[in-house]
Amino acid sequence: MKLNYDCLRQLLIALEKSTFLDEELNYEYGTFYDIVKLMPDFQQNEIAYTTILAEESGLIIANIIDADDGFVDCLYQRLTFEGHQFLDTIRDNNVWNKVKRVISKVSGVSLDILISVAKDILKSTIGKQ
Numbered sequence: 001m002k003l004n005y006d007c008l009r010q011l012l013i014a015l016e017k018s019t020f021l022d023e024e025l026n027y028e029y030g031t032f033y034d035i036v037k038l039m040p041d042f043q044q045n046e047i048a049y050t051t052i053l054a055e056e057s058g059l060i061i062a063n064i065i066d067a068d069d070g071f072v073d074c075l076y077q078r079l080t081f082e083g084h085q086f087l088d089t090i091r092d093n094n095v096w097n098k099v100k101r102v103i104s105k106v107s108g109v110s111l112d113i114l115i116s117v118a119k120d121i122l123k124s125t126i127g128k129q
Contacts, residue, residue, distance in 0.1 A: 005103075005114060007042045007050045008059075009096065012079060012087040014038040015060060020078050029063075029075040048074070057111060059083035089118045095125055 017038070018030050032048065039047055048071040054060045061077040079087065090096050099118045103109040109117075 001045070001049050003053055003111075004042070004046055004050060005100075007039070007046050008054060009087070009090055010039050010042065011035065011047065011050050011054060012059065012083055013091075015076055015079050016084070016087060018076070020076070027077060029077060031076070032071075032074040035074075035076060051076075054083070059086060086115060086118075089115065089122055092122070092125075095122050098125075 014035050015030070018034070020028050020030060022028050032051070035051075036044055036047055042050075051060070051062060051074050052064060052071070055062045055064060058080055060079055060083050063075040063077070064071065065073045065075070090099060095118065098121045099114065102117050102121070103114060
């Protein structure tokens with residue numbers, strides 16, 4: 001399965017919007033199905049796969065629950081600092097659309113390259129203002 005960067009961006013946005021600390025500073029974990037409701041444009045298997053890769057890459061902190069060789073649920077805790085940094089780089093729709101245009105010129109792009117391209121485009125956008 002191929003990583004969908006639009007799905008990754010939406011996952012990070014959904015997690016950032018979710019409150020995972022209550023007034024007493026206790027964690028309130030969001031479930032996979034809570035996140036699925038916030039991402040109606042994506043299929044469950046795509047969100048699950050993106051969740052696995054986002055957790056492996058250190059963009060989010062999540063407890064993925066597997067059973068019988070399948071993804072059962074996930075308890076999302078929060079974005080990591082790296083996750084926030086990445087999201088801040090690609091948050092702006094104009095920047096994100098430019099990033100997608102640039103990376104569409106090649107058949108595959110690693111997350112590191114995507115982040116580098118996004119930073120360059122964001123710096124260029126900021127420099128023009």
